[in-house]
Amino acid sequence: MTDKILVTCECAPNIALIKYWGKLNEELIIPLNGSISITLDRDVLSSKTSLILLKTNNRNIQITLNNKTQVFNEGDLSKNSNDIINKKRFFTMLNKVRQNCILSDPFEYEIKIKSSNNFPTACGLASSASGFAALAHCLSKAYGYKGDVSELARLGSGSACRSCFGGFVKWTTGENSFDSLASRLFPSNHWEEMNIIALILEDGKKSVSSTHGMKESVQTSDLLKERVKIVENERLLNMENFVREKNFDEFARLVVQDSNTFHAVCLDTYPPLFYMNDKSKEIVKFVHEYNNLDSSLKLAYSFDAGPNCFLFVLDQHLNELLFLLRNIYFRNFDLKDKVVSNNLSKKENFINGLSYESIDSERRVDLENLVKKFESDEKQSTIKYFIHSKVGSEPLIYETNDLENSLFDSEY
Template identity: 35%
Template structure:
């Protein structure tokens, strides 16, 4: 009798495990995820392992029509190992602790849902359509894309879970899981440090963003290294996190809810300035902005002064590239002013990628013209402008090996 009972229990357990674990020869997914540009900066961590920030941060998610990361992930028992390619170059997964951590956390979740058979491996191919590591939040888009794709592949759909997993790869990545304007709540542990959407991209559709690409080369000091050094040496960083950022977050969120661009712009510029002051207070000092960056800062302030209120604002992440926020009615004059400032001697105008504007009939105020003429910059110092708007969070492109997929059906990259 006992033998029969044991046999019955064994069969039940085996049937339960098999029903819980899906066996698949091949699964494939391709996802796009957006870049986000912070208006209230994240700089410094109170937990390096879990990537818990010192303070809240707020960002705008940029349209994937113009800036995005694309990732394809294949999962199969025909593969003999996990492999990954980033922008055409194979990277060793085991050498990247954050990458390993993201994959292992998804594996644990998958094992409790649809299953992750031990004889199955993944192949990952990812690429960005913008300069990597030049202060354009490439790691944020990349890890948001990776974690969103992995989670969707294994039917993990809770956005808070996806956001917290993305944070383990790159802090800012948690904000790229949502569209519109997003606030990352600093929290105190893995469960409480999550991003929440403030407004969707359709609730303030007039916002336009210009990314002025000053440099598309790798920066001298990575964000991770810079944050660690600032936390170790800056006497201002703790004061900023405890006394300034909470007020900045509350003020700018109020401005967003009221669609008060003048106040939104003021807080954005003040917070960017203070972030870079922290970098200067770091020992040795970190200098992300260069002379071209400062010429854009000065131009924006002069234009705002000429209008009598803020019609545009700048913000700089950890790099020299300026990100300019404005409303659509002022976009043409800003584009024309920047182009004039960096116009070549032969009259060739700066390239605009993305949303274009007809500026032939736009008349620039004479005071602004005189300012630009007296401070003409080297045309080669500003490479191009990416013109975009607020956009949505990540999206699935395909579950097939088709033209959108970056992988071949043998698990190798197409190119």
């Protein structure tokens, strides 16, 4: 019998290239269609979670999220506005682990959990994926769970199953909980030239949650049924092949098309869901104007259920993109003040690595002409800030009872 078990895990959020929207099973969060994503760099964006099991007479559960603490009793499923976690989903995960683990006395521990993000919680990057993935890894490691950790994370938040892995990740749909799993397609170093830039246009809470929006789309959108067929029959396989071959032109085209059809489904929903706004449409126009300078695509955009944009660009075109962003959207600002990153060394390396002088004179004329098309004082308020990331690696799990790297104090 162990008196104390401590586990800490760090996971990064992920960005869907082929999106899932709608569930076959609401309770088990089984998606209508599979999806493919990129895991971000956890040194730039991550959720860190520490879980401790204590052998005491107390059976309460204490959860602290970004310095806000909540204590509730075993099996308490009551809902209130102050909840910092979906208790029903939490207990679904916890009970699944307890029923299939190596601990002889899994119900005999007090549970304390601390979790925090190294990025602003209102930055437009959903922390539920990285947060529930980190929680799933902690529960799995602490209890010695015998099942699949991605299934466990999915029961907390659908997209969390993809954050259980680094690199490029695929989540398959299925008929039951045991076969709707995520798995790594390609490691983080498969396409090292890939960059992901998140443009934060709005950082407020969206008016319609993804969970509610999905339900509305499933009930009312005929277009959703067609999108599911296309994704399952064509897009998943095509995306996997484009990433395998590092074919950016086809990759970018498919990322953009899937984002567009997802938002077309949102508009086909009754009443319609307006996740993108005028600023979002401005970025769409900018990306297409930039791509029109060449015969092949150099930049791709994707919008999740919100107004903020995720851009994908290879190393060889990163300087051009930053040149355009600086001169159109950040003309009156120092660019380094608009890059958000908790890892200062990565931020400095990124900024110092920019070399606009590498853009030849003829190309520079084309870019400056593009700047003139968009240049106006209004553009200066379009983008609040941006986040730069490379493709991220696997979650980091610290050794059991490693207090130094945990979020708990020395009292434990």
